[in-house]
Amino acid sequence: MTLQWSDELSINIGQIDEQHKEIFKRYNLFLSACKSGAGRGALLELISFLSGYVADHFDHEEKLMNEYNYPDRSTHKKEHSELAGLVHTFKVKLETEGPTLSLVAEINRFLLDWLVDHIRKRDMELGAYLNQKWGLF
Numbered sequence: 239m240t241l242q243w244s245d246e247l248s249i250n251i252g253q254i255d256e257q258h259k260e261i262f263k264r265y266n267l268f269l270s271a272c273k274s275g276a277g278r279g280a281l282l283e284l285i286s287f288l289s290g291y292v293a294d295h296f297d298h299e300e301k302l303m304n305e306y307n308y309p310d311r312s313t314h315k316k317e318h319s320e321l322a323g324l325v326h327t328f329k330v331k332l333e334t335e336g337p338t339l340s341l342v343a344e345i346n347r348f349l350l351d352w353l354v355d356h357i358r359k360r361d362m363e364l365g366a367y368l369n370q371k372w373g374l375f
């Protein structure tokens with residue numbers, strides 16, 4: 239199942255929306271690679287992308303939270319560290335067990351379920367706060 243971007247996922251913070259779209263794009267590229275039989279190499283690429291990009295992306299959001307004194311930052315940051323922890327376990331599993339189908343299933347669940355859910359709830363609340371309270375974005 240591909241990750242489809244829709245306007246209802248937009249949190250109305252341009253840079254963050256672009257970063258979310260990039261994650262979706264990379265995942266969809268991975269799926270097309272799987273269909274054309276190049277899944278193994280693409281999985282390595284996807285996990286290495288997620289390890290770097292997700293960390294930078296969370297960091298970017300957390301800087302905004304600090305800068306604009308976001309009241310609910312501890313809950314939001316806690317979810318980030320849980321999500322980052324999952325990405326780390328993917329990396330470790332890839333190193334120890336190689337590119338297995340169960341790893342692909344876990345990554346699917348991570349992106350389609352947890353990450354999209356995080357965007358819909360936590361990031362949406364952050365976007366609303368920054369736009370309403372500061373009106374800067």
Ligand SMILES: [Fe+2]
Pocket residue numbers: 296299314318356360361
């Ligand atoms: Fe977030």
